[in-house]
Amino acid sequence: xxxxxxxxxxxxxxxxxxxxxxxxxxxxxxxxxxxxxxxxxxxxxxxxxxxxxxxxxxxxxxxxxxxxxxxxxxxxxxxxxxxxxxxxxxxxxxxxxxxxxxxxxxxxxxxxxxxxxxxxxxxxxxxxxxxxxxxxxx
Amino acid sequence: xxxxxxxxxxxxxxxxxxxxxxxxxxxxxxxxxxxxxxxxxxxxxxxxxxxxxxxxxxxxxxxxxxxxxxxxxxxxxxxxxxxxxxxxxxxxxxxxxxxxxxxxxxxxxxxxxxxxxxxxxxxxxxxxxxxxxxxxxxxxxxxxxxxxxxxxxxxxxxxxxxxxxxxxxxxxxxxxxxxxxxxxxxxxxxxxxxxxxxxxxxxxxxxxxxxxxxxxxxxxxxxxxxxxxxxxxxxxxxxxxxxxxxxxxxxxxxxxxxxxxxxxxxxxxxxxxxxxxxxxxxxxxxxxxxxxxxxxxxxxxxxxxxxxxxxxxxxxxxxxxxxxxxxxxxxxxxxxxxxxxxxxxxxxxxxxxxxxxxxxxxxxxxxxxxxxxxxxxxxxxxxxxxxxxxxxxxxxxxxxxxxxxxxxxxxxxxxxxxxxxxxxxxxxxxxxxxxxxxxxxxxxxxxxxxxxxxxxxxxxxxxxxxxxxxxxxxxxxxxxxxxxxxxxxxxxxxxxxxxxxxxxxxxxxxxxxxxxxxxxxxxxxxxxxxxxxxxxxxxxxxxxxxxxxxxxxxxxxxxxxxxxxxxxxxxxxxx
Numbered sequence: 001x002x003x004x005x006x007x008x009x010x011x012x013x014x015x016x017x018x019x020x021x022x023x024x025x026x027x028x029x030x031x032x033x034x035x036x037x038x039x040x041x042x043x044x045x046x047x048x049x050x051x052x053x054x055x056x057x058x059x060x061x062x063x064x065x066x067x068x069x070x071x072x073x074x075x076x077x078x079x080x081x082x083x084x085x086x087x088x089x090x091x092x093x094x095x096x097x098x099x100x101x102x103x104x105x106x107x108x109x110x111x112x113x114x115x116x117x118x119x120x121x122x123x124x125x126x127x128x129x130x131x132x133x134x135x136x137x138x
Numbered sequence: 139x140x141x142x143x144x145x146x147x148x149x150x151x152x153x154x155x156x157x158x159x160x161x162x163x164x165x166x167x168x169x170x171x172x173x174x175x176x177x178x179x180x181x182x183x184x185x186x187x188x189x190x191x192x193x194x195x196x197x198x199x200x201x202x203x204x205x206x207x208x209x210x211x212x213x214x215x216x217x218x219x220x221x222x223x224x225x226x227x228x229x230x231x232x233x234x235x236x237x238x239x240x241x242x243x244x245x246x247x248x249x250x251x252x253x254x255x256x257x258x259x260x261x262x263x264x265x266x267x268x269x270x271x272x273x274x275x276x277x278x279x280x281x282x283x284x285x286x287x288x289x290x291x292x293x294x295x296x297x298x299x300x301x302x303x304x305x306x307x308x309x310x311x312x313x314x315x316x317x318x319x320x321x322x323x324x325x326x327x328x329x330x331x332x333x334x335x336x337x338x339x340x341x342x343x344x345x346x347x348x349x350x351x352x353x354x355x356x357x358x359x360x361x362x363x364x365x366x367x368x369x370x371x372x373x374x375x376x377x378x379x380x381x382x383x384x385x386x387x388x389x390x391x392x393x394x395x396x397x398x399x400x401x402x403x404x405x406x407x408x409x410x411x412x413x414x415x416x417x418x419x420x421x422x423x424x425x426x427x428x429x430x431x432x433x434x435x436x437x438x439x440x441x442x443x444x445x446x447x448x449x450x451x452x453x454x455x456x457x458x459x460x461x462x463x464x465x466x467x468x469x470x471x472x473x474x475x476x477x478x479x480x481x482x483x484x485x486x487x488x489x490x491x492x493x494x495x496x497x498x499x500x501x502x503x504x505x506x507x508x509x510x511x512x513x514x515x516x517x518x519x520x521x522x523x524x525x526x527x528x529x530x531x532x533x534x535x536x537x538x539x540x541x542x543x544x545x546x547x548x549x550x551x552x553x554x555x556x557x558x559x560x561x562x563x564x565x566x567x568x569x570x571x572x573x574x575x576x577x578x579x580x581x582x583x584x585x586x587x588x589x590x591x592x593x594x595x596x597x598x599x600x601x602x603x604x605x606x607x608x609x610x611x612x613x614x615x616x617x618x619x620x621x622x623x624x625x626x627x628x629x630x631x632x633x634x635x636x637x638x639x640x641x642x643x644x645x646x647x648x649x650x651x652x653x654x655x656x657x658x659x660x661x662x663x664x665x666x667x668x669x670x671x672x673x674x675x676x677x678x679x680x681x682x683x684x685x686x687x688x689x690x691x692x693x694x695x696x697x698x699x700x701x702x703x704x705x706x707x708x709x710x711x712x713x
Contacts (some may be wrong), residue, residue, distance in 0.1 A: 014272070014287065014288055015272035015273060015278070015285075016272060016288075016292075017272075017275075017360050017361030017362050018361075018401075019401070020400070020401050020402050020488070020601075020604050021360065022603050023604065023605075023713065024601075024608050024711060027601075028608075036713075038713040039711075040709065041483055041709055042276075042361075042709075043359050044284070058330065059603075066288055066290070066292050066636065067291035067292055067528075068272075068286075068291060070287070071288075072286025089364060090301050095525070095527065096568040097526065097635060109510070114492055114526075115492040116491055116492040116493050116525075116621055117614050118611075119608060119612060120612060138366075
């Protein structure tokens, strides 16, 4: 019963240069046994979705601390849908007020994590999502 | 009943030496006995008793640890305002002048930020510090497609001289000193500011202010860059050269540890990486053919001030001593102004917690006190809500009041360097200096700072420290109040947050369209062409850029004129 590794793209969209959180989370996901691809900084939504396609990932996790989340999450979501990548989970974290998290969730973005979250919470969330998503497939 | 010093025979001196040795032996013996008793008593098991940077700490420090008998006092500590400045950069410190209370601030359009500045000045703030939005930090105009969603969000949007004029409308730049956190496009914003000051009738020879202009730490930590390292360093040398002649009182660089620390480094890494960056700039100035004493007096620094109180105090003190020694002994500076490290400080943004944000007031207060005991020249105190959004007027006022309480109520500013001679603080200061020297050697072995950046040395070290800290918190080795302990009350998250509307972007877009339609476009074209040619010919760019700014060329246009020659920095990704 060889389980396939969960593939995650950790992305930094927009002009935001804060990558401490993205790198810490990426390392934690990798330590939890996932295959992690980190995009580097200053990526456009198009670049992120292209990378997601090329790397054939299960999850796209964006880190946004610049306040541009209401522009960037919807745009990545829209591009993913345009490319037929509906099966991909779009999640992430950053400085995002609770009411914005709610609005983004209504649009179809997954759970978003704010400051003070443990990396374990993010790892568990992705693992549980993946198990549920692939429960019927095996 | 003072005795006159007598001449002593060799026998007498050696007798005294013996006595000193005997005293020290006695202290050693007693300390060993004390340690035996100490070990016999049970210790708390919920903490590790090491420093934030992982240094193993002894329970007690005595002259044995830091050598009070050592006649090196003058060499190592000296007096405030005297080489090597361990006890402070100035002779009278806060007895003459308190530190400048300088709150970093900016959001929305120039008008909104202008209002906030006037509010802060009315409430007793004594200097201004400009926070720019991400497009400005990266050299994009507000109407560039890449700026979408980010205009005026994390700071104020400034795309041309016209915006800068609005930013300081009614604020006399000759009286209020301005500091600008700008790096990649530092020269552009510096030119906008100089042109604004000129228009206000300020004599540039007397003009005071600061630009951060520290590109090396951008590659390491903050990541708002435009050009590759070599042209970026050339631009910095241009600024040194031009300013030493035309704006000699302006601080042309603020060499910053803040962002390195916020990105995850330890206190020692912050200290060492930052000072090494400083030495690199000094070397660039000297390579340009400048006399070190011409530009070194205008270099200033910027430290983070984190939770570990004594480690922070020691960091400030060690920094001054290291800088002075290197400037004098290695770079041959003769002017004491070149040896003197002056610094700004800001409380640690990363230490603020989203859980029970009001608790952040206490964190900020302790950090601010450490900065003051460390001898800072100016200080920003973070607002309690900054982990959730840009601060509200109320939270900014509390942050400023925190400094005022420190300054006027606690008495810590009454005496200079009050922690000197503390066994612990002197020992830590020495340790941090030694650790920093070791890191300098490591960087030299790598081939210097630029090489280290290209090879990802700094980025890797910083990321590693960030991971280690996070693991310590998640495994409960370090307690963070209301995060992994004392979480009662965490459900109460009702604080007001500042919101930035999308209309800012439209407003800025319209404004830029208007500017482009009404300015003298031939003059703009000519100025931009002249700038590109200056870059091709490797001339000093300050003159041509100032002309482009005066002609109302935009930030993005100026960047583009130079990008044609210099290209763009591409981040090496290390993960």
